[in-house]
Amino acid sequence: MQASEFRAQPGTLYIVATPIGNLRDITLRALDILKTVDLVAAEDTRTTGGLLAAHGIAARLVACHEHNERTAAAELVARLQEGRSVALVSDAGTPGVSDPGAVVVRAARAAGIAVVPLPGPSAVATALSAAGLAEGHWLFHGFLPHKAGERRRVLETLAGLPQALVFYESPHRILDTVADLAAVLGGGRRLVIARELSKRFEQFHDCVLAEAVDWLKDDDNRQRGEFVLIVSGRPAAADDGMQEATRVLDILLEDLPASQAARLAARITGAKKNALYDLALKRGDLKTVTSDE
Ligand code: SAM
Helix, strand or coil, rough: CCCCCCCCCCCEEECCCCCCEEEEEEECCHHHHHCCCCCCEECCCCHHHHHHHHHHHHHHEEEEECHHHHHHHHHHHHHHHHCCCCCEEEECCCCCCCCCCHHHHHHEEEEECCCEEECCHHHHHHHHHHHCCCCCCCCEEEEECCCCHHHHHHHHHHHHHHHHHEEEECCCCHHHHHHHHHHHCCCCCCCEEEEEECCCEEEEEEEEEEHHHHHHCCHHHHHCCEEEEEECCCCCCHHHHHHHHHHHHHHHCCCCCCHHHHHHHHHHHCHHHHHHHHHHHHHHHHHHHHHCC
């Protein structure tokens, strides 16, 4: 594999992933391409201008965002057909992942133009990499609808899936969305909140959905910034009894030590005492590892 510098090739469209917070999270190849392309098509030319300036790159920038993507696509394809090279970037992360990009890529492919993706940061992969997900499988949904009714309807369609569910959310809707996740999916599912990834106040919090709104409300700072939410999938049928046992255990753990809470929860629900005791110990661990800024 080539370790020396890359140069952009004529008539090629490069899809370039850029940092999601820390400006140094950019690959060497992305810098090579951004330095040598004829045009950089950016979701926000000011944001990308800042990134390029931070890396000492002077490039010709053109706007390509959700409101002009079709016209921009036609214009970019014309430039590519003339033999120009183009890098497409979004404000943060990987273009086409909850960001514009697909229209330009489709237009370029339809015109027989080479499309070369440059791998790099994306909030979904970054969050998953440190979430310690039990499920091997996950489903990326991205943003849920803004309106409560629509959001709940979409969640109902996802509720039966066994895969972990991954959502993007902004600070404006984080409380409402987390409340709806608990209401529609049930309070017993695990939630990992990944906030401000690669930034100064990066934070991971692992809890059950029933506890999440209170945790967010406990400190206003926890509702700030950008979020990835990872919710465990529908529990297997064999786990259904365990869900109720977990709920009872959590209530008892508020006032009792682990062994007593596990013994009583087992008597009340019929679930296995040892499994509940292990769970009670894990709950204690989770409380101690949660870090706050
Ligand atoms: N294209 C980007 C990617 O590859 O991840 C996503 C762009 S989307 C418009 C922006 C959303 O991604 C934010 O609202 C948030 O949900 C998530 N996101 C982006 N940067 C993040 C970060 N540093 N920490 C947590 N979530 C982030």
